[in-house]
Amino acid sequence: MDLWYTEEHSKDVRFSIKVNKQIYTKESKFQRIDILESEEFGKILTLDGLIMVTEKDEFIYHEMITHIPMAVNLNIKKVLVIGGGDGGCVRELTRYKTIEEIHMVEIDEEVVKACKEFIPKTACKLNDERVKIFYQDGLRFVRTKENEYDLIIVDSTDPFGPGEGLFTKEFYGNCYKALTEDGILVNQHESDYYTDYANSMKRAHKRIQEIFPVCQIYQAHIPTYPSGHWLFGFASKKFNPLRDFKEEEWNKLNLQTKYYNTKLHRGAFALPNYVNEMMVINEDE
Amino acid sequence: MDLWYTEEHSKDVRFSIKVNKQIYTKESKFQRIDILESEEFGKILTLDGLIMVTEKDEFIYHEMITHIPMAVNLNIKKVLVIGGGDGGCVRELTRYKTIEEIHMVEIDEEVVKACKEFIPKTACKLNDERVKIFYQDGLRFVRTKENEYDLIIVDSTDPFGPGEGLFTKEFYGNCYKALTEDGILVNQHESDYYTDYANSMKRAHKRIQEIFPVCQIYQAHIPTYPSGHWLFGFASKKFNPLRDFKEEEWNKLNLQTKYYNTKLHRGAFALPNYVNEMMVINEDE
Incomplete structure (x- = not known):
């Protein structure tokens, strides 16, 4: 066959x-x-x-979208995951005993059902007692929240189809409002290589930059995503992902990871020139 | 069509x-x-x-295989490029006014001819007066050399077909002998992701490690190579690619690059855990 x-x-x-x-x-x-x-x-x-x-490389994406913000603020207690129906992001978050509540807002219950049945590798912690799943539109959900989450992770599809609203200025503004003063927003940020993805990436970056005082980009090698060069956005109200990085404290947690490590944390923010030029990153942030 | x-x-x-x-x-x-x-x-x-x-992404490979070693030793005067018939590696080297001689040993003259005619973007500097091309087997060429080159760049094909000899212990031993006491060997080092490539990479690393006191791996995002996660080997008689990195001096040269920069130089050596585990890198090197 x-x-x-x-x-x-x-x-x-x-x-x-x-x-x-x-x-x-x-x-x-x-x-x-x-x-x-x-x-x-x-x-x-x-x-x-x-x-x-x-199953072969989901660990790269899920480790990089969770451990980077967690290693910047180890006092994160309440997390909102938007999207992420496969459960991989929640799985990584549940490894932190210090996290008290994880809200996951997934628009499509069928994705969660299918992953629970067929991909337990990622969906294995969706029944953790700290996890509460809301089957709603993330855009609407976050509108009603204020000063509630220490971390919001946007684990969305591409900005075509159901994920589209999660790349708008209105959405990023509502995330800002939903975050505490220590708040960090991390989102999957598309890629720099093929034109359609690069345009989404630049638009998203510009919109986030207009709202958050700190707004940086980091990268990972994800072979099954277009070009393999995948980007994430790190935005926050005050924390800088490198200056406020709790390297030693994170290492003391002794979490076993397959991709992430604290040297790589720093390296992930060292972008190629051609990517920096696409975004005119403000180095003083 | x-x-x-x-x-x-x-x-x-x-x-x-x-x-x-x-x-x-x-x-x-x-x-x-x-x-x-x-x-x-x-x-x-x-x-x-x-x-x-x-043409879209050759700059990534060619910048990463040349500027990393050059930024570690800015006194490199004589360079040997093995393979590299497309000329991209030589093009990047000719940007350093301090380099006095570049020998390129390419087994296949037809590759050079074709690139000169159809891909001038990479082949444009093969007529630089410091460049001498030898149409010979790199393995044999390097056997006859002793204490001659400050840098050897192995810009080879994969270890299947004509490139095979350039991944052997004998070859790496001859490179060691051909290098001066300041000598650096950089080679394209395959990838970590698909089994055949990963096996080549592990074998090459083990062999180089047996010969050179310093032996490290660095990475780049090259979307058109298998998995996009491509590795390079940095081996030397004494220079450590991070401790001996001449960051400030390199930046003073004011070379315009599209991928490489000195932050990224450090980041490139921060490998994912699963890659480190494949190679049991000696961190004290």
């Missing part, structure tokens, strides 16, 4: 994976959800045909 | 690029050489069907 999944990284670039079988497919109210099984990457979750998670 | 070039990153993973036209193809004595023209990446050089250079 010669079955191949293909994702278009641009109109002229395709990434294809040999698939053993399709183990789940559903057209939910919001998007098409598929789970594929492959030799090279294990199970793969796609939404509207785009890779969200593979 | 729907014409697609496809590279297999593993037996189950394919990367495909829409091609406008094939502008050159030749079966040389050593390998098959092709140059393709594409919308997304500009011109593309492939050897035996594998991407070596694309």
Whole structure:
């Protein structure tokens, strides 16, 4: 059986994976959800045909979106995850005993159901007693919140389809309001390489920069995302991700990670010139 | 016209690029050489069907293989490039006025001819008066040299086909002998992600480590190479790539680069845990 999944990284670039079988497919109210099984990457979750998670490298994305902000403020008690229906982000957060509450707002309950059944590797901690899941639109949810969360993680799809509202200025403004004075906002920030992704990235960065006094970008190597060069946004009301980095304290926690480490934390913020130029980063932030 | 070039990153993973036209193809004595023209990446050089250079992102590879060692020892006068027939590595080296001689040993004259004709973007400095090209087997060439070069850059193909000898212990031993006491060896070091590449990388690292007192790995994001997470080896007789890094002096040269910068120099050596574990890097080196 010669079955191949293909994702278009641009109109002229395709990434294809040999698939053993399709183990789940559903057209939910919001998007098409598929789970594929492959030799090279294990199970793969796609939404509207785009890779969200593979068992082989999901650890890179999920470690980098959680441990970077946690290592800057180890006093984070209450966290909001927007999106993240696969559960990988929540899994990493539950490793911190100091976190008291994790709210996850996922628009599509079907994603959570499918991952709980077929990708327990990421969904394994969604039943942790500190976790409360809201099946709602993240944009609306966050509108009603004020001074409540120490950390908001936007683990969204790309800004096409259901994730679109999570890249707007209104949304970032509401996040600012929903955060405490120690608040940090981390979001998946698309990529710098292919034009459509780079445009989303630049737009998002500009909007966040207009609202948050600290706004930096960091990077990771995620081979199954377009170009493999993936970016995250770190925005906050006061914490600088390098000057306020609690390197020693984080290492004392003795968390075992497969990608993240405290040397890499610093390295992740050292962007190539061509990426810096795209964003005109303010170095004094 | 729907014409697609496809590279297999593993037996189950394919990367495909829409091609406008094939502008050159030749079966040389050593390998098959092709140059393709594409919308997304500009011109593309492939050897035996594998991407070596694309006009869109060649700067990443060529900057990272040259500026990292140069920024560690700004007194480098004589350089040997092994492979590198596209000329990109030589182009970056010629930007240093302090370099007096560049020897390039390329086994396949046809690669140089083709790049001079069709990819002047990389081949533009092969006629620099400091450059001397030897069309020979790099493995044999380096055997006859002793205490001659301050820097050897191994800009080879993968260790399958003509590049194979450039990943052997004998070769690394001869490089050691060919280097002066200040000598640095930098090589393209494959990738950590897909099994075949990761095995080559681990083997190469072990062999270099047996010969050179300093042996470290650094990384770059190269979207058109398998997984996009590409590694380079930095080996030397005495210089440590971070402790001996001439950050300030390098910045004073005021070279304009598109990827490399001195913050990124440090960041490039901060590898993910899973890569460190593959190589059991000696942190005290």
